[in-house]
Amino acid sequence: MKANSVAVVDVAVSKTEQDEWFVAYHFEEVVERVYFVRNPDSSRLQRWDPLESGYYLAVDSESGDEYVARTDGAGFNSVAFQLDPTYIALRKDYAPFSTFSDGGVSWFTGRFKVCPKSCSSALAFSYNFSMQAPLREHIRLPEQSEHGELNWRESASDGQVVYVGPQALDTSRQDGFETIIDPILPRSLQQRLRQDVPPLTAYFNQRMPPLSERPMLLASFSPTTDGRFGYQGGVVGNQMLLHWYGHSMAERVTAPYFVEDTLWFIAHEFAHLYQAGQFSNEQAWIHEGAAEFMALSYLRSIRTNSSYLNHRLQGAQAKCNTSQDSFEVHYACGLLWAADIDAQIQATYPHGLFFLWYMYVQALADDPYADATQLYFELLAQLTSETFAQQMRTRVALRYEQLPQQAQVPAP
Numbered sequence: 414m415k416a417n418s419v420a421v422v423d424v425a426v427s428k429t430e431q432d433e434w435f436v437a438y439h440f441e442e443v444v445e446r447v448y449f450v451r452n453p454d455s456s457r458l459q460r461w462d463p464l465e466s467g468y469y470l471a472v473d474s475e476s477g478d479e480y481v482a483r484t485d486g487a488g489f490n491s492v493a494f495q496l497d498p499t500y501i502a503l504r505k506d507y508a509p510f511s512t513f514s515d516g517g518v519s520w521f522t523g524r525f526k527v528c529p530k531s532c533s534s535a536l537a538f539s540y541n542f543s544m545q546a547p548l549r550e551h552i553r554l555p556e557q558s559e560h561g562e563l564n565w566r567e568s569a570s571d572g573q574v575v576y577v578g579p580q581a582l583d584t585s586r587q588d589g590f591e592t593i594i595d596p597i598l599p600r601s602l603q604q605r606l607r608q609d610v611p612p613l614t615a616y617f618n619q620r621m622p623p624l625s626e627r628p629m630l631l632a633s634f635s636p637t638t639d640g641r642f643g644y645q646g647g648v649v650g651n652q653m654l655l656h657w658y659g660h661s662m663a664e665r666v667t668a669p670y671f672v673e674d675t676l677w678f679i680a681h682e683f684a685h686l687y688q689a690g691q692f693s694n695e696q697a698w699i700h701e702g703a704a705e706f707m708a709l710s711y712l713r714s715i716r717t718n719s720s721y722l723n724h725r726l727q728g729a730q731a732k733c734n735t736s737q738d739s740f741e742v743h744y745a746c747g748l749l750w751a752a753d754i755d756a757q758i759q760a761t762y763p764h765g766l767f768f769l770w771y772m773y774v775q776a777l778a779d780d781p782y783a784d785a786t787q788l789y790f791e792l793l794a795q796l797t798s799e800t801f802a803q804q805m806r807t808r809v810a811l812r813y814e815q816l817p818q819q820a821q822v823p824a825p
């Protein structure tokens with residue numbers, strides 16, 4: 414690859430009439446190893462089968478990243494795999510596949526991005542994606558829908574979610590969202606999803622920079638056979654993902670606090686949508702804590718059961734005090750820190766934490782290469798005081814220092 418040039422990787426995903434899924438890669442140059450950009454775990458080793466003998470998947474002992482190579486060490490410029498297109502919850506990443514009961518499937522392109530030789534400079538690669546499916550099925554990205562085949566290009570950034578299935582684009586909807594909702598979800602939950610979109614949109618539009626693109630909502634469900642159940646959400650660009658998994662949803666909707674938990678879940682993901690991709694893996698408490706607080710604020714605004722809200726706050730306090738898990742600290746302590754930041758800002762600015770985030774999103778849009786953590790604390794100091802901002806820095810650093818060494822994050 415020439416200096417300062419961009420190498421192109423062809424990624425062809427396909428679904429057959431027999432519901433078999435495949436991915437095929439083609440590289441411009443012969444390589445001896447190909448690394449994956451995103452490596453939250455090593456589940457590809459169990460879920461991807463090379464179509465030709467002589468190829469294998471393994472985990473690099475130094476980096477922990479998954480890679481593809483040949484058993485004889487020879488170079489190659491193409492390789493293909495058969496895939497397991499079922500749902501798997503990845504704690505640190507988006508699910509590679511989410512299934513719908515009507516036969517539809519959505520998949521996350523970020524899971525399929527690879528780097529010839531090394532991902533140390535992943536942005537030096539560009540990806541020509543193609544999706545092929547039976548002609549009866551719709552292949553959908555935001556504002557795009559085709560039958561049979563869809564082609565697009567991406568950088569090595571997060572990615573997009575591609576829907577393949579029977580649900581067509583509905584141009585008659587007036588709530589500003591493209592929606593793809595699993596018909597197996599209880600009718601009450603489907604109605605909840607549709608009813609909550611307009612007031613949530615209005616709430617966030619009044620407090621955060623408006624969305625620049627029409628968002629897409631994908632809500633899906635998959636059963637499990639090991640007794641696990643729960644939900645997982647995420648936001649990729651202008652796509653909001655909501656997935657429930659486990660046993661019968663008809664039973665779960667009658668459980669205590671199901672409605673309140675669902676509202677919190679949706680409001681949390683709405684917050685991420687309006688955070689406009691300003692996420693930091695190193696300082697995840699900033700965006701996760703804010704999303705938790707914004708969900709709390711929305712539920713307060715619609716007068717949700719106060720005992721439920723107290724239950725959430727008490728649970729966050731308990732986890733923040735005792736948890737040795739960095740992800741629980743991001744959410745639990747992050748919520749409490751966000752609440753304290755909100756109270757401090759509200760002494761001068763009525764919208765509190767929302768006003769900080771309004772400024773933060775706008776500033777990072779103007780200067781996307783700014784140090785996001787440093788900028789966050791600079792804006793916090795402007796809205797409160799240098800003393801308070803420094804107190805928050807110290808408080809955050811001290812809490813993360815209490816975690817096991819491997820779970821710690823860099824000091825803010």
